[in-house]
Amino acid sequence: MSESTSINRLRNIIIALAAIALSTAIFFGFQTQTTSVSLAAQAEQSTPLEVALTNGKPTLTEFYANWCGSCQAMAPELAKIKEKYAESVNFVMLNVDNSKWLPEILRYRVDGIPHFVFLNTTGEAIAETIGEQPSSVMEANLDALLANLTLPYAYATGQTSDFKASVSVSQPNSTDPRSHGAQVKVGS
The missing domain is CATH 1.20.5 (Single alpha-helices involved in coiled-coils or other helix-helix interfaces)
Structure with missing residues (x-):
């Protein structure tokens, strides 16, 4: 060779x-x-809503979707925040594409995501923010939530992804006396 x-x-x-x-x-x-x-991994690790509403800890409920660019953009910072506050705050993630969460979507009037609802220790909604939020805003709100104070950035709105629930109101059904003048139709 x-x-x-x-x-x-x-x-x-x-x-x-x-x-x-x-x-x-x-x-x-x-x-x-x-x-x-990833949003899916964080959702798997999140506290179930039923547990969060009964365990006596304050809760941050996040309405999200896997396709939501704003939700994906916030995921890395939220993962750090969730790690920091894991012992003292419940983190609940509800995917708006899952019809199971339709009652909550309607209750909290979710029309843009990410949509965050802050619940006190008794499960009562006390504030919300919609859209991308800087981690400093999220942490300030969580600190106030833990101290039972007014959230400094409540009802703040950042960049959102449009979302429409698959529920619409149609004309009243006058033949059904239980309709009380309204009929809900699922699907658009």
């Missing part, structure tokens, strides 16, 4: 090893990045 063939073979082995190492690093980098702040 000539010396140039040996050098070429060694160079090719080094390039192959470098490519494998780089591919592995990129693969694990993307895995770590997407799972640690």
Whole structure:
């Protein structure tokens, strides 16, 4: 074997090893990045609404959707906030695309997401914010919620993604005496 063939073979082995190492690093980098702040992962780890309403801790309820750009933009910062306040605040995530949450969507008049509802220790809604919020605003509101004070940034509105519930009101059904002048139709 000539010396140039040996050098070429060694160079090719080094390039192959470098490519494998780089591919592995990129693969694990993307895995770590997407799972640690994904909305789905955070929703899985969130407190169930039924538990949050009865455990005596204040609650931050987040209405979100996986397709919501503003929700995705806030996910990394909210993950840090949730970690910081995990012991003292319930974090509930309700996906607006799940019809199970339609009563809550209607109760809190969700028409843009992300939509955050702050509940006191008895489960009463005391404030809300809509749209992207800086982490400093979210933390100031959570600190006030924990101290049982007025939230400094209540009813603040940032950038939102449009959302329309799949419920509309149609003409009254005059033949049904239980309708009391209104009929709810599911679907648009």
